[in-house]
Amino acid sequence: MTGAPALRGPLPPGSTIGILGSGQLARMLILAATRLGLRCHVYADAKGPACDVAAAMTIAPYDDTTWLTAFASEVDVVTFEFENVPEATARTLAERVPVRPNPDAFRIAQDRIAEKSFIAGLGLAVAPFASVYNADEAKAALKKLAAPAILKTARLGYDGKGQASLTARSDAAAAWRRLGSVPCVLEKRLAFKQEVSVVLARGVGGTVAAYDSPQNTHAGGILRRSIVPAPLEPAAQVRARDIAARIAAALNYIGVLAVELFDLGPEVPLEHRLLVNEMAPRVHNSGHWTLDACAVSQFENQIRAVADWPLGDPARHSDAEMLNLIGQEANAWREIASEAGACLHLYGKREAREGRKMGHVTRLLPKGTRG
Amino acid sequence: MTGAPALRGPLPPGSTIGILGSGQLARMLILAATRLGLRCHVYADAKGPACDVAAAMTIAPYDDTTWLTAFASEVDVVTFEFENVPEATARTLAERVPVRPNPDAFRIAQDRIAEKSFIAGLGLAVAPFASVYNADEAKAALKKLAAPAILKTARLGYDGKGQASLTARSDAAAAWRRLGSVPCVLEKRLAFKQEVSVVLARGVGGTVAAYDSPQNTHAGGILRRSIVPAPLEPAAQVRARDIAARIAAALNYIGVLAVELFDLGPEVPLEHRLLVNEMAPRVHNSGHWTLDACAVSQFENQIRAVADWPLGDPARHSDAEMLNLIGQEANAWREIASEAGACLHLYGKREAREGRKMGHVTRLLPKGTRG
8 A cells, every 4th residue: 555645643533534334333333433533424325223322424426536535535534344445535635634544454354265365375264165166166065065154255245245055955056147257256054153353453553452242143134132141261262363353464454353263163173173263354243242342442543543543442241132123023112121231222124124124232241151 | 190091011122222312322222222122213403412323313393293292203202411402392202102211201491490309399308599579589488598509590400501600799699690580499409418310210100220320520510520439328329329229200201310418427326317408310321330330221221110120230340430431532532442441432523512411431440448
């Protein structure tokens, strides 16, 4: 990123953070920035939940250089709520204003093939995988890795979209065509004990603030529940953080990074036990509990990192369970609001479509309750 | 309030809360409402810190019936960040939209004479006081109550403004003239052990959620520090809550009410020990620690109460110390942001004038640390 503008020291209160995206993650980033006396300017191709609280907004296509240039001139730093920002957009902005994390992180995270190759290249364990660019490769990959396996589009998949589960009897070529005949990756489906994640913030100087790892449960490809602390011995916790910190350092990353890991269980030697599933170069659903169980949340630490503030204390004051409210589940808001120790978050979305994340609830328990 | 519109059941997510005032309390109310999926429309006579996060705003004089009427038509309920809203404003709005708390609470809280008379009329203890409408009454009151005493304007005083300390040698008449020859109240200055407050929310059906009482320290008439829990035995805690709940019930109050109390100490019988100093019909600076040490803050409970939602759990998960950042003190934001367990809040005010509340910091400690 030679030639790109660099911030000189922390942005003072009153500065403006530019955020690409107008969804619930942007909304929660704005709430965190506001708490620190910072303003937020949202840039998105459509209005969303973040617009209710944005100090300023630009609704324009992500490839509109004129609007991007105007946006860059009005903000002090740019960050993102999602990783599927077109790389050209990030680069256009990065020529004009500091962009954090840097566009390389997005380029890698946007493509499962690049991501897995990058992580494996760091010497970190990933589930066996093969890249699939055509129907023949799909068949060959399934044969080589052996079922069960999951075929995933290399780009633009999220929340279980763009995926197909394959058994030994599946027609891998047909599955590849159903996914749109686009570059894919075939991953071996492993019998892991649990899925955990690491959410950490990395600051401008390379300092890292890592939250305790939650155990995550998915349903239908969508995160359902995160429980913290995950049942993970201290050495495995440290190993998980180390994996995430190595990825962040290799990317020269600034901001919050989430890394999902498969835990094969304590009977597997530590260096082979935790496999990287995927990473997200942004605040992450499995870190939402930090809003209620920590002095400084993942959202605030993302803002602190990109504004070059000192990172905040990631220590937990409580144990927590975070449950996503998906689709019609959010209709139970009144009952949830009545529960002792329940922290209810609704994202302000009008329409409760099936599979849509409408909110979440964090249930707090005294620290140590979960061990 | 016969004839005034009434809400029928809780306001669903997506509804709009109208807030009078654009200061930091409105700002924190908006952050809380946003978390619940509610929108906020600010009405104020000047832009302030709340405007950065308001979904809509009206900047117009508080006595402009045209703008007030338009505002009333765009919101589902109206509440306030400050008690000095002109009574006519509150009544104009109350004819058109539910107003919570009801304007009677403001009428009483706006006038120290009405307030003290009202509270004493409930059989609750207040510090000895006398109303002062002219210079002769000022002299007579000082003689009757005996120095030391404080002369306060009956209306529009806050943060130590509109007050004069009187000793036995003071010229009470001159002091009254210096305060503008307006109606005042003379209060006997008592040798109290500590000042504590009760911050509670009262819902539509009369349910009450009371936070643990903090001990408050003032400097120069401005709240400096709140420590929670206050050193107060359980019986005195209960008594304090009971006093505040009785005031709230007598006002048919909906929303957050703060009551400041002088504690004469454990050697005084319980029924005479806690004297009501004053009340605030709004979220209160001595409740700011609830943002960080409770699952549901005073701001969220204010929103819940006025929207007829179930009140949230006021239980503390941590002990806390809240320190106001006044004027230039907020310049230490970088150092404070580095502290472990520190929750920093900056209000987004541009100019750090002397005596101006620029932010606050809550320092969390494990529950039980303070006893």
